[in-house]
């Protein structure tokens with residue numbers, strides 16, 4: 178069958194339910210990835226009778242939570258724990274086992290995901306060691322998925338759940354540093370850094386986890402923060418801080434009020450950020466927290482520096498004019514979204530800006546969906562996948578259809594405006610997702626889709642009378 182040009186767009190066809198185009202028979206959907214996102218998409222689709230094939234690059238379930246995953250993409254280190262509380266992270270109807278820790282470690286998350294795949298009958302649908310190398314449109318708005326080994330198949334729809342934390346983003350000065358350099362993605366255990374002078378770059382959760390991990394064996398550990406950061410306490414009054422915030426904060430509260438609440442709570446436990454060499458943010462930032470990071474500052478095991486001005490040999494000059502020599506740099510500088518199996522014109526990215534309707538629907542290609550392209554700002558990413566997977570299933574089964582292209586554009590612009598207003602412009606925030614704002618948008622769209630369907634059904638019913 179000939180492939181159609183990926184530029185061919187039929188705006189009306191976009192709004193047809195996928196299963197209608199599939200014609201007779203069962204709708205067939207390919208899901209890419211057996212991580213938290215792909216498993217969730219598969220589970221919801223299977224439950225509604227869709228014929229699902231899950232292609233997984235590695236030989237196991239769990240994606241980035243698998244320590245030493247042979248997919249070569251997983252950043253899990255030995256000390257990795259969830260940093261969002263288990264009960265708010267879990268899929269909606271599948272809690273972590275009773276009696277487990279507040280913040281399970283990577284082994285427990287992996288086995289949780291395996292149990293999920295088992296319970297919801299996803300496991301038999303997974304084709305392991307199957308690297309997807311191409312997803313291309315076919316005539317009739319179907320899709321051809323090609324595997325590296327030459328296999329694959331044709332589908333009515335594709336759900337991409339290949340993750341976004343497998344492709345490290347490196348700082349521009351990397352080549353100027355002559356000492357040992359690695360990205361947090363390759364970090365596993367502290368031992369190789371024993372006795373070394375280590376600079377950890379960034380103040381995201383990877384950087385603070387790793388700095389806290391290695392500082393007990395290094396000669397010195399320095400952490401560089403180029404932007405303001407609020408390191409929230411992990412626990413307050415003996416419970417996770419997120420629970421306390423849940424009691425104090427309301428969605429209607431203006432950001433300055435919420436920021437003040439967070440600042441006050443943080444100050445009670447950690448003092449002012451400036452006291453430790455950081456700057457307190459005024460805008461929203463992606464939450465950083467660690468149960469022992471600030472204790473290491475108290476013990477002088479970690480020192481803070483501002484951003485990096487220049488690097489030459491093993492010497493690093495910081496924005497405050499000071500210079501320091503390091504044996505090793507660990508860049509906790511985040512990730513790029515990498516979708517190498519999609520032709521450039523199908524990739525839903527413009528620079529770092531995500532071009533998807535409600536993060537899920539390709540705005541010009543019917544039957545191409547994405548799941549998990551977000552970093553939830555405070556809350557569970559895995560739980561949010563349930564919301565997306567339910568909606569994808571409604572779209573795939575033809576229960577509801579997306580709106581017209583202009584409406585999709587308007588909603589995408591509304592989200593971009595929200596991000597521009599509330600978050601810094603750094604690439605890191607391209608996938609940031611405010612759960613309250615997003616769920617409100619999603620609820621509105623699903624309601625409107627049902628109304629559109631009712632309006633379409635009414636004349637048809639009258640015509641049939």
Ligand SMILES: Cc1cc2nc3c(=O)[nH]c(=O)nc-3n(C[C@H](O)[C@H](O)[C@H](O)COP(=O)(O)OP(=O)(O)OC[C@H]3O[C@@H](n4cnc5c(N)ncnc54)[C@H](O)[C@@H]3O)c2cc1C
Nearest residue numbers: 210212213214234240241248259260261309339340549558
């Ligand atoms: C270190 C770290 C800690 C985190 N901690 C938390 C936390 O505490 N709480 C939280 O809610 N979120 C956390 N997250 C966010 C994380 O995004 C989610 O928890 C979630 O596990 C991501 O699942 P995923 O399925 O989107 O991606 P992944 O887990 O990366 O899974 C993607 C899967 O797709 C497969 N794949 C990729 N390319 C191909 C291909 N070409 N062909 C076939 N298969 C392919 C991969 O092999 C992989 O199995 C963390 C992220 C990181 C990096």
Ligand SMILES: NC(=O)c1ccc[n+]([C@@H]2O[C@H](COP(=O)([O-])OP(=O)(O)OC[C@H]3O[C@@H](n4cnc5c(N)ncnc54)[C@H](OP(=O)(O)O)[C@@H]3O)[C@@H](O)[C@H]2O)c1
Nearest residue numbers: 258259260348379380381382383404509510511552603605
């Ligand atoms: N334990 C856990 O559960 C855990 C552990 C690790 C990660 N995670 C999650 O995984 C996701 C990724 O986290 P991450 O920490 O790897 O990445 P991240 O959140 O994107 O943070 C990257 C950090 O590096 C800085 N940075 C980026 N480019 C830089 C450059 N060129 N020079 C200097 N600094 C630079 C950023 O500063 P700016 O703000 O200035 O851009 C930021 O402080 C997040 O959602 C995070 O919550 C969770």
